[in-house]
Amino acid sequence: MAYLLVFLPLIASIVVGFFGRFLGDRISQLITCSFVIISALLSIFYFIDVAINSNVYNFKIANWVSSGSLVLNWSIYIDTLTSVMLVVVTSVSALVHVYSVGYMSHDPDKPRFMSYLSLFTFMMLMLVTSDNFLQLFFGWEGVGLASYLLIGFWFKKPSANAAAIKAFVVNRVGDFGLAIGIFLIFKYLGDVNFLEVFKNISSLQNKNITMLGFDSSIINFICIFLFIGAMGKSAQIFLHTWLPDAMEGPTPVSALIHAATMVTAGVFLVVRCSPIFEYSPFVLNIIVLVGATTAFFAATIGLVQNDIKRVIAYSTCSQLGYMFFAAGLGAYHIAIFHLFTHAFFKALLFLGAGSVIHAFHEEQDMRKMGGVWKKIPYTYSLMIIGTLALTGFPMFAGFFSKDAIIEAAYSSKSIFAGYAVAIGVLTAFMTSLYSWRLVFMTFHGEFNNKHVDYNKVHESPLVMILPLVFLSLGAIFSGYIFKDFFIGSYAVQFWNSSIFFLNEFILHHPPVWFLIITPILVIIAIPLAYYFFVKNKKSLDSFISINQPLYNFLINKWYFDELYEFLFVRPAKKLGSFFWKKGDITVIDGFGPDGFAKIIKIVSDKAVQFQSGFLYHYAFVILVGLSFLLTYLIIF
């Protein structure tokens, strides 16, 4: 059954990918949707079996690589952590599949799209069900490939192609880190199977090496490189630049890959490797720092963006930051809990945004929307639910997970705990602000679109609304229902050794004033956003004009793209040209083969002149030679 769970999406992808044209659109959609839905049902089954009944499964499919002491299998490993991911991946994927039937109804390449979606699902399943680092790496790059294909799905758009390549290459930088981490593990432990590595990792404690001029413990190096991999996939600061651009892809893709599943793989990796990270307080601190900074920085950018999808993308980036700093504080289970709830409400928001974009005939700029909440009531109310859940409005899903993170930060002893608390609260406020800004700009105020007639704005078909309804149920209830399992009284039994705590994780209960400060800020932000973005836009404009440099800094996304263009892209191209024109052509060929050829030609040209054919030339040379010889003989 586990085989079916994992391979059904692959089969669907292959069948539809290669024979989609013969099968037709309807059958292609039917195959992919039904296969992934079956897969989702199986995951729920496994979730119950593994998480509630405390079973662990490890299926060995086949031997993959065996080279010397390196022996690896294709495998399916299901413990609680995996089963949570399975549920998230397959259920969101199934809903996105169904939604895509409606969303892509005008696209000529439906089978190809469905095939890519299923391929992605398969790769993600390979990633989370791996029992070794290499299969994880396979899934890791595989989802990167699927993401590349899907971002560039509309291959005629140059911007989509550029974004696709950017996503792949930036991810590869992260993968580079992950690979080095795996190499380190293999070098010092001689194995890359999770169970073996986790069992033996404590033997590396207090062993130091010098690498790249730094002297530190081996575990620190392993962790830092693994974390670089996680940063790439999960779009943390410095390696985040691909995520906003990835919004060039069709919206269902953004919901599935760039919100609910793939980008959370980094968090999954850190949590999966908790037995390693627990021995590296140093790197855990770095994770807190990076996570918190990302949460803050992405939120600031989210405040000013005008593209509806980019706002949500930055919001994703920011929420991933939350997950990371939770993990960095040692609260791995809370990180996964936030990952779990986030998947529902963020997918809901993206798909809702897709519905809005659909209603406005492929318009993504929020400045060209507004005032349509009466025309698209379902989308509107579902988006409200998503927003409430994201901002952590009391009793919605995000409330339980996000506040738990902030509480964890409060009770942590990490040196960056204070920083994390401050950022956590502040970012929660900003999250609420930009989320409501999005809602108000999109649905309220005046109708600002010049191309689409107000009366032509229409609600999406049922096939698109229905998945949203399911997701909204998750966005409302997933926090309340599962909090006891994930982070509450049943947590120990629930996780069942799939997460490792070196020291028992204790959540101190902070004072009441602290507990209510975040919800209050979150609620205050609503009228504030209404005032600035609907009621009195002029005050906002004047605020912007006073703080123009800051505004420019934010709207240009902290100038990261420009910086990277300057630091990496242009020098690489210049170096490439330089090596080619100057290195290869001028120096190597110039002094090497071509140079030699030239010299030989010159020498032979000279030598040719000796054979002039005139007898007196020869006679003269003979005479000169003879006289030299005689002189030589006489003198010596």
Add this chain to the structure above:
Amino acid sequence: MNLPILTIIIFLPLIGVFFLLFNSKNDKNENRANQISFNVSFLTSILVFILSLVLWINFDSSSSEFQFVEEKKWIINFTKYKVGVDGISILFVVLTAFITPICIIATSNSVKVRKKDFFIALLLMETMMLGVFCSLDLFIFYLFFEAGLIPMFLIIGIWGGIRRVYSAFKFFLYTLLGSIFMLVAIIFIYHQSGTTDIQALLKFDIAANYQYWLWLGFFASFAVKTPMWPVHTWLPDAHVEAPTAGSVILAAILLKMAGYGFIRFSIGFFPIASEYFAPLIFVLSIIAIIYTSLVALMQKDMKKLIAYSSVAHMGFVTIGIFAFNSQGLEGSIFQMISHGIVSAALFLCVGVVYDRMHTREISDYGGVVNTMPKYSIIFMIFILAGLGLPGTSGFVGEFLVLIGAFKANYLVSFFAATGVVLSACYSLWLYRRVVFGEVSNENVKSLKDVNKYELFTLLPLVFLAIVLGIFPNIILDTISVSVENIVSVYNSKILITQSAIR
């Protein structure tokens, strides 16, 4: 088995050539004559391929000894004809036998003139290459190694592009120059040991102070052939000018002779010198990977881009060999096989569009996917295999090399791994400019998708690139015992010398 199967495999193509010579060119019936030449050569090469598979099936991979050894007297008191294969060379034999029929089919579109002669050159080439991988005598090895230059020289020089003469001479003289040093080294080895028998020499300890010079002599030849930076510039030129089949042979097999040579001779004969010079190899390979990847990024010519990427990929091979551990060595052998498949396929892919558009300039393309969807899928698979995506053959080789190199020296692996990022850049950028986007060139609009000949050449390669990525043990099982043997012999020899020094 008494059947001299290796000799049959090696010289069967020559018999094909013999028949081709009798197929006189009749002007009235040129098509028919061409068809007959094609049939003869294709059948010959398929037969060789089948025989090589028989060889592989009968090969005992649990032994590191040379198998199917044949020995005949040849020049009395000097050298003898001796062939045999072990777990490493047998794979190259199979690879050669597999690639040649593909090349023969690939000529049907790309070669227009003197088809018969082209087939003769190809079959001659096959004999020489098979000979290189099978010979167990240095002298025979050298003969095959050098004689292989001639048909390749002709292939580039006669059927090549506009600058074919320049490229052909550059290729020929460059490699010849390198090989002369090897010849000197071989003569010296004979002088020292009194034999040219490779099996005997592998057991013979050459005095340490000679090893360095002899190593350099072999290195000169192999470095050019690999090619390593900075003696790589002949390769882009040769590839660009060579006809598709020529590029395929060049990339898939000819380059592998050098990697094979490094493993067999440099490590086998001169372990002390190999250890001594390993840093040199590492540095040159790292430069090759980063430098040529950057150069590849800026290329405007598709074939040149792939040629430069070949240099980078071969950089991984040399790193893996000189990591001296089983992952590194197995990785580099796997990488060679994989590169043989993938680069061959990439050149075939370029050939497909070149035959239609008669240009290799990337900027002349764009939006090819609109008219050639099947082609685009196939090309994509090879681009991905080229950049080492897990699940394709390219990944296993690269990953094993890097993991092996990391064990030996983490910095090497660290720098080499940056090549993985760069290869993603140039490959995907190439693909984007050629395949994606709107159709900008009128000629692209009228392109026809791959025909059945082309599918016939490409699909087996697609199959292999994926199957080897998922079940690499097909290869690894065959080589592992031989590699373990090489590693252990190497280590013991190094240990002995080190203890002797102390």
